[in-house]
Amino acid sequence: MPANLPPQYTKLEQECSLEKDPKKRLALLERMLAEIPKHKGTSHMVGELKHKISKMKSQLEAGLKHGASRQTSLDHIPREGAGQFALVGPPNSGKSSIVGAVTRATVEIAEWPFATRKPVPGMAAWENVHLQLIDLPPIAEEHCEPYVFNIIRTADVALLVISLGDDDLLGEYDYVLNRLHQAKIRLHGLVDPDPQIPTAVEKTTVLAVTGIDLPDAATRLMLLQDVVGDRIPIWPVSSPQQRGLKELLGACFASLGLMRAYTKTPGHPADMDDPVLLTHGATVADAARSIHKEFAEKLQFAKIWGKHIFDGQRVMADHVVEDGDILEFHM
Ligand SMILES: Nc1nc2c(ncn2[C@@H]2O[C@H](COP(=O)(O)OP(=O)(O)OP(=O)(O)O)[C@@H](O)[C@H]2O)c(=O)[nH]1
Ligand SMILES: [Mg+2]
Missing domain, CATH: 3.10.20.30 (Beta-grasp domain)
Structure with a gap:
């Protein structure tokens, strides 16, 4: 027997499938249960809806018992939106500034290195899609949080951030690429396969350079351009001046x-x-x-x-x- 679902139910179902907030999802499921015609053809769907509602209620209650503030696990951030982008780079390269400029996340931006101590996810809107950016602590010889590699490995894309304000930008760029490769993450387009590291995961990469507002930016950008060649595009931005960010997000979406x-x-x-x-x-x-x-x-x-x-x-x-x-x- 066909279900013959009314259009308002179908609309709610579409909304619900895209809703990420558990409370709003529960409200939509309850409205769907109210709207669905109850007859033999829909009895299976009614049962499924009731099951989903009771499961969602217990999950919400369990969440409340464990404290209202959602704890972020250090090496796993649940994916939200169209895709997940891990911000990768040396200290002070402007990773947090990008996340701060395009999302509502509260990030640590500072003149000194190692300001970011833990992963911070934020949602950026680009046209009609949402992209999840994860601000990460830096990758540096002095210190590197081991969980950073797990997050990069599971993200959809590595968003590599290099600063044109860095006197040793080519050295830092090389260090980050090699360190990632040693951790079995090979940035697509930028690092060739190495038979010594056959199990390296190939990661789609978007390359951003920050500080295009700084003196000498054009000369330094040419140095990096010489190294990268035409393997992948370089997206120049200035977070304080809000330049190039929309184009960078467009490139992020395209990379998916x-x-x-x-x-x-x-x-x-x-x-x-x-x-x-x-x-x-x-x-x-x-x-x-x-x-x-x-x-x-x-x-x-x-x-x-x-x-x-x-x-x-x-x-x-x-x-x-x-x-x-x-x-x-x-x-
Ligand atoms: N002029 C200029 N300054 C920038 C730009 N992006 C970031 N900065 C500055 O660079 C410094 C470092 O920026 P952050 O965003 O904290 O750098 P980060 O990569 O997150 O640093 P870590 O947390 O140490 O890894 C801050 O003083 C920022 O204001 C930029 O596009 N132009
Ligand atoms: Mg930071």
């Missing part, structure tokens, strides 16, 4: 290799603030599945609005989605 599609319910405009993030080559079925596995199972066809099709074209589940497409699922 994701595209954005949008969903709509019949008779309503698409929600362009709330993209579904998909890997390139994803199909209509993949898009449906990313919202809810039931969507994909019950999908009969989708209507699609985009660049290389006519508006509202009817497509089947195996149709490949393009960046910017709007999808209307029919079950």
